[in-house]
Amino acid sequence: MTQRPWLAHYPSGVEHELVATPFRHMPDLLSKATTDYGDQIAFTQCMPNGMNGSLTYNQVDELSDAFAAYLREELTLEAGDRVAVQMPNCLAFPIVAFGIFKAGLVLVNTNPLYTASEMTHQFSDSGAKALVIIDMFADRLPEVVSATGIQTVVTVRIAEFFPPVVAGVIRLVQKYWNRSLPKIEVEHTSFQTALSRGRELMGRSSSYLDGVDLESIAALQYTGGTTGVSKGAMLTHGNLVSNTMQVLQMLGESIRPGKEIVLTALPLYHIFAFTVNLIGFYHMGARNILVPSPRPPSNLKRAFENYKITWTTGVNTLFNALLNERWFVEHPPKHLIGSAAGGMALHESVAERWREVTGTPIVEGYGLTETSPVLTFNPFGGEVKDGTIGIPVPSTDVRCVKDDGTDAGVGEPGEIVARGPQIMKGYWQRDDETANAMLDGWFRTGDIAEMDADGYFTIVDRKKDMVLVSGFNVFPNEVEERIASMPGVNEVGVVGIPDDKTGEAVRAYVVANDPRPTEAEIIAHCRESLAAYKVPKSVRFVDELPKSPIGKILRRELRAEAVTSETASIETQGRELS
Amino acid sequence: MIAASFLSLSTTVVNEQDVVTPFEQALLVGLVFVIMFGLGAGLTPRDFKSALRRPYGLIIGFVTQFGIMPLLAYVLVITLLFQLPREYAGPVALGALLMGCVPAGTTSNIFTYFSKGNLALSVIMTTNSTLWAILMTPLVLAFYGGFVFTEETDLQIPIVNIVVTLATLLIPVVAGMILRRYSANVGAFMELLGGFFGLFFIVFLMATWVPRNWALLTSTPWQTYTVAIGLGLVGIFVAYFIARAIRLHPANARTIGLETGIQNGPLAIAIVILTFSGTPEIGLILIVPALYSLFIVIIATFVTFWFRRANTAEEQKIPSLL
Numbered sequence: 001m002t003q004r005p006w007l008a009h010y011p012s013g014v015e016h017e018l019v020a021t022p023f024r025h026m027p028d029l030l031s032k033a034t035t036d037y038g039d040q041i042a043f044t045q046c047m048p049n050g051m052n053g054s055l056t057y058n059q060v061d062e063l064s065d066a067f068a069a070y071l072r073e074e075l076t077l078e079a080g081d082r083v084a085v086q087m088p089n090c091l092a093f094p095i096v097a098f099g100i101f102k103a104g105l106v107l108v109n110t111n112p113l114y115t116a117s118e119m120t121h122q123f124s125d126s127g128a129k130a131l132v133i134i135d136m137f138a139d140r141l142p143e144v145v146s147a148t149g150i151q152t153v154v155t156v157r158i159a160e161f162f163p164p165v166v167a168g169v170i171r172l173v174q175k176y177w178n179r180s181l182p183k184i185e186v187e188h189t190s191f192q193t194a195l196s197r198g199r200e201l202m203g204r205s206s207s208y209l210d211g212v213d214l215e216s217i218a219a220l221q222y223t224g225g226t227t228g229v230s231k232g233a234m235l236t237h238g239n240l241v242s243n244t245m246q247v248l249q250m251l252g253e254s255i256r257p258g259k260e261i262v263l264t265a266l267p268l269y270h271i272f273a274f275t276v277n278l279i280g281f282y283h284m285g286a287r288n289i290l291v292p293s294p295r296p297p298s299n300l301k302r303a304f305e306n307y308k309i310t311w312t313t314g315v316n317t318l319f320n321a322l323l324n325e326r327w328f329v330e331h332p333p334k335h336l337i338g339s340a341a342g343g344m345a346l347h348e349s350v351a352e353r354w355r356e357v358t359g360t361p362i363v364e365g366y367g368l369t370e371t372s373p374v375l376t377f378n379p380f381g382g383e384v385k386d387g388t389i390g391i392p393v394p395s396t397d398v399r400c401v402k403d404d405g406t407d408a409g410v411g412e413p414g415e416i417v418a419r420g421p422q423i424m425k426g427y428w429q430r431d432d433e434t435a436n437a438m439l440d441g442w443f444r445t446g447d448i449a450e451m452d453a454d455g456y457f458t459i460v461d462r463k464k465d466m467v468l469v470s471g472f473n474v475f476p477n478e479v480e481e482r483i484a485s486m487p488g489v490n491e492v493g494v495v496g497i498p499d500d501k502t503g504e505a506v507r508a509y510v511v512a513n514d515p516r517p518t519e520a521e522i523i524a525h526c527r528e529s530l531a532a533y534k535v536p537k538s539v540r541f542v543d544e545l546p547k548s549p550i551g552k553i554l555r556r557e558l559r560a561e562a563v564t565s566e567t568a569s570i571e572t573q574g575r576e577l578s
Numbered sequence: 579m580i581a582a583s584f585l586s587l588s589t590t591v592v593n594e595q596d597v598v599t600p601f602e603q604a605l606l607v608g609l610v611f612v613i614m615f616g617l618g619a620g621l622t623p624r625d626f627k628s629a630l631r632r633p634y635g636l637i638i639g640f641v642t643q644f645g646i647m648p649l650l651a652y653v654l655v656i657t658l659l660f661q662l663p664r665e666y667a668g669p670v671a672l673g674a675l676l677m678g679c680v681p682a683g684t685t686s687n688i689f690t691y692f693s694k695g696n697l698a699l700s701v702i703m704t705t706n707s708t709l710w711a712i713l714m715t716p717l718v719l720a721f722y723g724g725f726v727f728t729e730e731t732d733l734q735i736p737i738v739n740i741v742v743t744l745a746t747l748l749i750p751v752v753a754g755m756i757l758r759r760y761s762a763n764v765g766a767f768m769e770l771l772g773g774f775f776g777l778f779f780i781v782f783l784m785a786t787w788v789p790r791n792w793a794l795l796t797s798t799p800w801q802t803y804t805v806a807i808g809l810g811l812v813g814i815f816v817a818y819f820i821a822r823a824i825r826l827h828p829a830n831a832r833t834i835g836l837e838t839g840i841q842n843g844p845l846a847i848a849i850v851i852l853t854f855s856g857t858p859e860i861g862l863i864l865i866v867p868a869l870y871s872l873f874i875v876i877i878a879t880f881v882t883f884w885f886r887r888a889n890t891a892e893e894q895k896i897p898s899l900l
Contacts, residue, residue: 050758050766166763169770298697305622306762326698330631331624514827 006391006455011382014252018395018421021245025212025237026101029244029283034061037258037285045091045162045290050302051170053162055091057285060098063195067099070198072208075130075152079104079211082220084128084150085269086110086119086137089290091161092191093268094278096132101237104208107219108232109269111549116140118230123148126220126232126428132156132191136174139182153188158292160191214238220428221271223369232428233370235271242421243372244280246393254338254380255311258285261335263303263312265294267549271373272342276313286311297321297328304328308335315343317491317551320350323357324490324513332358338380340365342373344552345459345477348387349485364389366459368445370437372422375445376457388456389449396420398457400449401439408450413460416449417442448475465555467496467504469533474506476555479526479534483508486525488517493545493553494536497562505537509558512541602787603851609775609782610848611750614708616772617684618754619765621705629702635830639703640710642817642838643682647809648718650816651678654808655726658801664729669862671726672735674805677846677867679719681707685776686840689878693885695833703837708751711845712744739853747848779844780875783868798865806869810877814839832885840878843871 007016023029033042037057044054055063071077083100085107087093100107108126110119112134119140123131130152133141138155145153158174159167174180189197218240220232248255262281266273268290277288289307293299300322303309312333314322319341322328339354339362346364354362365377366389375398378390392398399407400414408414423443426434437444448460461475468474476494483492491511499505508522517525519539526535546557629636655671662670682704690700707714716737723735754772758765788795818835826834846867854860 046762047766049769050762052762163763166767169767173770302762302766305624326632327624327628330628 004392004397004455005451005453009379009383009391009454009456010250010394011252011379014250014379014382014394016394018242018246019249021241023241025209025214025216026218026240026279027098027209029241029279030064030098030101031061033057033283033285040258040285041287042282043091043094043288043290044307045089045159045292046303046306047159047170047292048299048302050306051159051162051166052306053091053159053166055094055161060094063095064098064102066195066198066202067095068103068198068208069202069204070194071099071103071105071130073201073204074194074197077103077105077129079208080106080217081130082106082108082126082128084108084110084123084126084131085133086112086114086131087134087156087269088112088158088292089264089268089273090134090156090158090292091290092132092156093290094282094288095195096156097268097274097278101218102208104210104212104216106217109219109221109271109274111267111269112137113549116143119144120147121230122222122232123150125230126222130154134158135184136180136182138184138186138188141184141186141188145186153184153186154191154194155184155188156191212237214241215425217425219274221274221369231430231433234425234428235372236425239372239422239424240275240279242395243275243374243393244283246395246420246422247276247280247374247377248284250377250393251380255281255284255286260284260286260310260337261307262286262288263291263300263307263309264288265291265300265303265318266313266315266343270343270549271369272315272367273313275372275374276340276342281311294318294321297325301325301327304331304333309333310335310337311339312336313340313342315551316341316346316350317344317547317553319346319354319362320491321551323350323353329357336360338363340377342366342377345481347481347484349481351386366390366447366457367422370424370443371418371420371445372424374422375416375418375420378456383454385452385454385456388452388458390457391455392418393420393422396422397442398451399442400451400457401444410453411450413448413450415463416445416447416457418445419443462555465495467494467506469496469499469504469506470502472531472533474534476506479506479508479530479536482526482530483510483522483536486517486522488512488515489522491545491553493555493558495555495558495562497559499537502533506534507562508536508539509542509545510539511544516541603855605782606779606844607848607851609779610747610844612768612775613684613772613779613844614747615750615754616769616775617704617708618751619758619768619772620701621751621755622758623755625702625705628698629706635699635702636706638821638834639682639706639837642813642820642834643703643707644679644710644714644718646816646820646838647813647841648675648678648722650813651675651805651809652722652725654805658805662799662801666862668727669859670802670805670865672723672859673846673850673863673866674809675719675722675726676715676849676863677806677809677841677843677870679715679722680842680846680849681711681715682837683776683840683842683845683874684772685875685878686837688773688776689836689840689882690833693832693836693882694829695836695885696827696829697833699830699833700837703834708842709748712741712748715744716740736853740849743849743852746852747845776844777875780871783872787868788872794861794865795869798869802865803869806866807873807877809866809870810839810841810874811881812839813841814877814881836878836881836885839881840874841870843867843874847871 034057041054042057042060046052131150132154135155159170214237217234218237219235264277342365363378367373367375376390376392378384397419402408402414419442446463449457461477479494480492490513493509496504497507522539546554659667659671687700814835817838821831821834
């Protein structure tokens with residue numbers, strides 16, 4: 001039996017094991033919210049200029065029923081068929097996602113910024129038969145639809161369910177000012193047509209959920225995982241229900257049923273916002289404020305002005321960006337109770353400033369797409385340890401394993417492996433990848449961490465991001481944290497680049513504000529507190545860092561950039577010489 | 579000889595019906611109401627609190643808006659306009675001075691945005707100068723008017739009327755602020771509409787007013803054009819270089835430049851229409867505000883291109899959604 005030293009640190013009143021729930025599948029969990037909060041507002045979409053639309057719990061329930069009927073009756077999809085969804089945060093998102101669950105189908109969340117080839121890969125791999133896509137990104141469809149098994153395309157407008165005049169204005173602006181509405185050159189059905197067709201067909205079948213249980217797949221959530229090949233993590237109804245309840249159980253009474261207003265600035269197609277905001281806060285009767293695009297951060301200004309935000313979820317990049325906005329710092333949200341950070345390491349300097357500016361706690365959690373996603377977080381109402389990812393959620397075992405397969409001792413680094421009801425069923429049609437990811441029934445995360453005596457975990461780094469300098473391990477996080485604390489540094493990404501003498505060398509990519517520090521100053525700053533081999537050998541100043549859709553800095557692309565620019569400079573040198 | 583032709587010019591345009599028809603008057607004032615409403619709909623009390631916390635923006639804005647611009651207008655008037663016969667120069671000068679004394683226009687925010695300036699600073703400066711206008715515009719106008727209009731034959735500046743007009747035009751700003759509290763949708767719609775009408779105003783001028791007054795425009799002396807163009811152009815650059823000289827961040831300097839040079843042309847026109855309605859000289863008084871409103875769009879566009887080329891690292895990205 002694994003040791004669980006963290007249990008002593010659960011806030012009082014929080015059960016150690018996940019309390020059994022009566023939910024047989026996701027739709028059960030969703031309908032509980034409808035029963036409890038029917039006429040309350042469930043979702044409000046807030047555009048950067050403040051234009052908005054809202055849906056109540058009852059409306060979401062009815063509309064998603066209609067969409068489920070459309071999928072099963074009109075499109076004659078069968079239980080277990082995959083439906084791809086590709087849109088930013090908007091009111092249609094919950095209706096589509098919940099409709100897919102209610103229809104007993106499998107949701108394939110897709111990043112709307114994907115290129116045609118990425119879309120083709122994901123739709124072919126998942127075998128999706130239908131696609132629900134935002135009209136703004138439909139220009140890639142001809143190429144994609146012909147190369148995949150997509151039979152039906154449903155197009156969604158960004159201002160779906162807004163008051164008609166407002167929706168019309170937004171459409172005009174999109175069409176004539178932003179010119180962001182491409183001509184759609186494949187056969188498609190508008191979302192509203194699909195819904196009205198669904199309404200007509202509703203009630204034909206008593207249940208689409210016969211045979212659907214907690215073991216059934218609810219979503220294929222694509223991820224690069226540890227190997228970089230994009231593959232679908234099979235998340236079951238049980239995974240999603242469990243993880244939602246694990247998080248809520250751990251939060252205990254910090255979430256007041258029916259009273260919270262949560263800012264959802266992270267994209268819902270990402271597992272963090274999907275489970276925590278879309279499902280968790282929905283279950284608690286909260287009002288989700290959906291922001292279609294949090295970049296630039298000024299897009300969030302109206303949401304903060306117009307709604308009494310009580311909770312927010314985000315990633316380090318988002319919190320940092322808000323702290324660089326004058327309007328935010330001067331008028332931090334008054335009603336805020338707490339913030340949850342995930343997706344990437346939360347820098348201690350950012351956490352400290354966030355607490356200072358908002359006067360409320362921010363806690364960091366940890367997990368992966370494969371774990372639905374939450375494995376650990378710092379307990380609200382318990383002891384929060386900055387810089388750690390906290391303690392495992394109920395019914396979850398986490399340990400650190402050394403390269404030789406033995407357990408790491410307290411304070412010793414090792415790869416995190418985890419076990420619990422939120423761990424995915426496996427990778428979709430990739431048994432080899434699934435086998436690689438599992439170790440005697442434990443899921444291998446590919447992240448290196450240390451556990452302290454209290455059972456709190458601290459991420460050291462991603463295993464594959466480790467830089468090997470003359471045989472010494474350098475963890476980019478540690479160097480980034482150091483550089484990020486310098487005045488004038490806005491963002492930083494650290495990677496290893498090939499080096500003739502040391503094998504690899506540390507390079508920092510820095511986005512600086514005025515007055516910007518020099519390369520020499522940054523290196524000197526690192527020397528003060530880092531061992532010599534960890535100090536960056538070179539610093540490059542850039543306008544921006546490559547980031548994932550949720551704002552995670554993509555070190556992989558920085559490394560690629562480093563290699564290509566090196567080659568390019570060698571080539572130019574060669575040409576000059578010849 | 580030249581003087582004679584100006585005399586005949588000023589008599590041909592005394593009929594106000596020729597210059598702005600009652601319909602146009604009503605429409606222009608209506609447009610200004612929408613523009614001012616839109617300005618208010620984009621504001622919250624927080625914006626004022628933020629502005630008060632960092633008074634440097636307000637102080638600089640105040641100084642450039644009610645210090646540099648009126649002074650510049652005054653200098654242009656006495657050096658250029660007053661070469662012309664008094665009968666013509668007097669009313670035109672009044673329009674020019676008024677143009678220098680009105681607050682910043684909302685279109686400055688659009689140009690600031692495209693120049694990758696500091697949008698927040700621009701909005702705060704516009705708002706600040708608009709609110710101060712109720713006191714400062716009449717005060718500064720009366721001050722310079724005192725130097726310019728010294729002769730008995732000169733026009734009297736109806737200061738009280740101007741105050742009343744300004745106060746009336748500030749009502750929609752406040753109404754906009756209140757309205758947006760109750761409906762973010764209506765607020766955002768009005769904000770958008772206000773911005774749109776700000777540009778539409780210029781289109782309206784070009785499409786109807788310019789062709790109808792072509793004869794007047796072709797016979798207008800170069801001095802008047804120079805005043806109308808110089809006010810915006812010199813205003814932008816003087817403020818920009820002062821801001822650079824006191825070592826402000828380039829983005830802020832660009833903002834202050836545009837904010838200073840771009841005046842609220844529609845407001846000036848509305849003030850003239852509402853205050854001087856029925857006065858025979860209204861046509862001449864309107865010339866500089868109308869010409870200024872036309873040329874500032876062109877000037878600001880060129881300046882924006884120049885600013886963008888000079889722009890450095892900080893990218894203010896155009897939002898991908900709305």
